[in-house]
Amino acid sequence: MAAARIQGLPVVTTENRDAPGPFLIVCEHASNHFPAAFGTLGLPPAAQKAHIAWDPGALGLARRLAANLNAPLVAAGISRLVYDLNRPPHSPGAMAARSETFDIPGNAGLAPAERRRRTEAVYLPFHAALHAEIARRLAAGTPPVMVTIHSFTPIWFGKPREVEFGIIHDADPTLARAVLAEAKARTGLDCRLNEPYSAADEVTHTLRLQATPYGLANVMLEVRNDLIADPEAERAMADGLAPVLRAALAAMSPKPAEKAAV
Numbered sequence: 001m002a003a004a005r006i007q008g009l010p011v012v013t014t015e016n017r018d019a020p021g022p023f024l025i026v027c028e029h030a031s032n033h034f035p036a037a038f039g040t041l042g043l044p045p046a047a048q049k050a051h052i053a054w055d056p057g058a059l060g061l062a063r064r065l066a067a068n069l070n071a072p073l074v075a076a077g078i079s080r081l082v083y084d085l086n087r088p089p090h091s092p093g094a095m096a097a098r099s100e101t102f103d104i105p106g107n108a109g110l111a112p113a114e115r116r117r118r119t120e121a122v123y124l125p126f127h128a129a130l131h132a133e134i135a136r137r138l139a140a141g142t143p144p145v146m147v148t149i150h151s152f153t154p155i156w157f158g159k160p161r162e163v164e165f166g167i168i169h170d171a172d173p174t175l176a177r178a179v180l181a182e183a184k185a186r187t188g189l190d191c192r193l194n195e196p197y198s199a200a201d202e203v204t205h206t207l208r209l210q211a212t213p214y215g216l217a218n219v220m221l222e223v224r225n226d227l228i229a230d231p232e233a234e235r236a237m238a239d240g241l242a243p244v245l246r247a248a249l250a251a252m253s254p255k256p257a258e259k260a261a262v
């Protein structure tokens, strides 16, 4: 495991770095840690533990998937409310002053210098670490298949969400469509494409920044967090989704006859 501590901050952790599998797992909203350098943004303890601060269950699921798929995992170590790593620096959502029904006092009216400080302390090292893993594999002639792991809350603005497994794509829908087909065939989950969010909601920043420019196959996976609420459930979900990802990748690969025809 390699952890980058920037000015003492546990910004990013890379696990299973030399795992040889084709996938690269990413978890931008893995942590609800609020380092002293930024404080708790005026949030009461309950809000610091709520889904607005992180994606509950996502890190456990991502770790299990990385183990099942023999893949590296790049995971964040700081709350998304300090800096949301799946948003670009100019986006208001990168340091949101409001999330669902919660105000985030410490993010209200942020001065440009503070936005730059957080960008330099959190966003830049995380994405540099992720890019390093991609570059190593590109150099070795084994471009990774990027899968980002997220979770979403079952209740949103007071309304229940029926979708259980959301599969979201950026510019290239190929892997997402293959994952949808395999998930429908292999799991009993309510699976939907581009729900509960889509690229139009600006949720594909990591894919757009790190995967799309290199032509990497990529997909963002969103699991409803009541389905991964404890380690046993995380394990069961990973055991269900790992074969889905393997089969989706196999389905994307051209058949030998198609290859010969090109």
Ligand SMILES: [Zn+2]
Pocket (backbone or CB within 6 Å): 029, 055, 149, 150, 151
């Ligand atoms: Zn997320």
